[in-house]
Amino acid sequence: MLGRCAARALGALRGLREGAPPARSPGPSRRLLSSEKVSEKDHSLPKPCWSKDMRLLFDQFMKKCEDGSWIHLPSYEDIATQRSQDFSTFIHAYFPTASEQINKEKLSQGRIFTRSFEDGLGFEYVMFYNDAEKRIVCVFQGGPHLQGMPGFFHGGAIATMIDATVGMNAIVSGGIVMTANLNINFKRPIPLCSIVLINSQLDKIEGRKLLVSCNVQSVDEKILYTEATSLFIKLNPEKEFHIKELVLNSAPPA
Numbered sequence: 001m002l003g004r005c006a007a008r009a010l011g012a013l014r015g016l017r018e019g020a021p022p023a024r025s026p027g028p029s030r031r032l033l034s035s036e037k038v039s040e041k042d043h044s045l046p047k048p049c050w051s052k053d054m055r056l057l058f059d060q061f062m063k064k065c066e067d068g069s070w071i072h073l074p075s076y077e078d079i080a081t082q083r084s085q086d087f088s089t090f091i092h093a094y095f096p097t098a099s100e101q102i103n104k105e106k107l108s109q110g111r112i113f114t115r116s117f118e119d120g121l122g123f124e125y126v127m128f129y130n131d132a133e134k135r136i137v138c139v140f141q142g143g144p145h146l147q148g149m150p151g152f153f154h155g156g157a158i159a160t161m162i163d164a165t166v167g168m169n170a171i172v173s174g175g176i177v178m179t180a181n182l183n184i185n186f187k188r189p190i191p192l193c194s195i196v197l198i199n200s201q202l203d204k205i206e207g208r209k210l211l212v213s214c215n216v217q218s219v220d221e222k223i224l225y226t227e228a229t230s231l232f233i234k235l236n237p238e239k240e241f242h243i244k245e246l247v248l249n250s251a252p253p254a
């Protein structure tokens with residue numbers, strides 16, 4: 001059974017009110033600004049650019065979701081819903097000085113980095129969460145625009161996907177968090193355009209600190225490409241509760 005906290009956080013990620021039925025692709029209704037051209041597509045669902053192996057892994061994990069032990073995490077290119085405006089308000093209030101420095105005109109063009117590439121060229125991925133084990137598996141197919149050394153993924157692209165995976169693990173486990181520390185050991189280069197599994201595990205919660213570890217493996221689990229540990233800090237829990245309430249209880253915009 002999904003824990004109350006995780007269910008709330010997952011509900012928030014899906015843009016749901018607590019107790020509402022799960023959203024189906026293309027996701028919850030949103031108030032689009034006239035200048036906004038954000039797609040409502042759930043990018044964690046199969047696309048033509050996904051390879052056969054990526055699709056196969058997706059199907060295998062979706063099968064595991066049938067008994068409720070695993071949960072498929074939807075993923076949009078922006079979180080520009082009414083709720084995320086409340087979320088943004090909270091973040092800006094937490095960092096008032098930094099917030100003043102944000103170019104407000106550019107803010108409406110904001111996109112989640114890992115969803116800002118054209119289909120198939122950058123980050124294609126889908127995450128599955130296991131609440132009992134507090135872990136996330138990310139099936140990742142990197143595209144040709146993530147090249148670093150010729151023929152291999154850029155280390156920064158790998159770091160990004162690791163941060164996205166451990167970050168999501170920390171969010172669903174602890175609410176609103178930020179990465180404070182990320183240590184990565186690159187053990188083997190990852191061939192460009194290959195599919196890998198990013199396995200993350202919540203190891204410990206100590207007050208506001210969440211420790212999450214991670215490895216990146218080949219699909220057959222024979223090659224260990226990367227290992228990482230991370231520290232996430234929960235932002236002010238009182239304010240976080242407030243934002244959770246706002247996130248969870250505000251109705252979708254008409």
Ligand SMILES: CCCCC/C=C\C/C=C\C/C=C\C/C=C\CCCC(=O)SCCNC(=O)CCNC(=O)[C@H](O)C(C)(C)COP(=O)(O)OP(=O)(O)OC[C@H]1O[C@@H](n2cnc3c(N)ncnc32)[C@H](O)[C@@H]1OP(=O)(O)O
Nearest residue numbers: 009012079163164167168175176178179180181233244247
């Ligand atoms: C539930 C609703 C959720 C709704 C969410 C909705 C949608 C989300 C959807 C999608 C999200 C999309 C993607 C998510 C995926 C990836 C996540 C990416 C995350 C990031 O991309 S994020 C950017 C990079 N990240 C930063 O930009 C942080 C810069 N940083 C700071 O902003 C501060 O640094 C902060 C806030 C981290 C802490 O600041 P603070 O003032 O709140 O707390 P403070 O400093 O007091 O630290 C408290 C205790 O942590 C210890 N501590 C702190 N830092 C440490 C370190 N490095 N090493 C060891 N210990 C450390 C202290 O020593 C103290 O320990 P003690 O209590 O024992 O003394």
